[in-house]
Amino acid sequence: MSKSLVVAIDGPSGSGKSSTSRGVAERLSLDYLDTGAMYRAMTWALLERGVDLLDSAAVGRAAEDVRLVSGTDPHAPTIHVDATDVAEPIRSDEVTGSVSLVAAVPRVRELLVDLQRTVIRGSSGIVVEGRDIGSTVAPDAQVKIYLIADPSARAARRAAETGLADAAATELALARRDEIDSTRTASPLAKPDGAVVVDSTHLTLDEVIGAIADIVDEAR
Known part of the structure; x- marks a missing residue:
């Protein structure tokens, strides 16, 4: 792994990882990688190819032929599949409802972890967000953050992001996602060893970005 600065920000869905990670990268003039977007892509x-997502062997085989390219500019992050811009379609309800199935397949994780490590090695300094960055993708990251928020706050944020009015239903959906992510065999969601826990429940986005930026500056 690269000896350049790597900031790993892990945490459950709805904790504010994406906005926070981009904000930290922008503030500190670092690259940014959204690994969740890679799993969505x-x-x-696989959905476009008609792959049965309940057949893990078929998913693993098909995944080997998918070519993903992730941009690392925090001001304008991009994600392409076989040269097609998929930044919008990967946020569809169908993808959201299926991504945990795909992310749980060991071969998929192997392929994408290799790709993520390649991106990290090619950067002089990067903020990487996900669910297994500090534990699996970049265990030697100089800074590890585990970003959390209480369930109601996470649900309210996700409902606001998606335009859904039913925060209670959103909270149940997040709980199901947490269960899948934390119990899967391959790289389950967990607080990485040595990670600093940051609770964003009662903080503004700017406050969370500032707190993490301070942690990074102290570690440099």
């Missing part, structure tokens, strides 16, 4: 690609 893989899911979109």
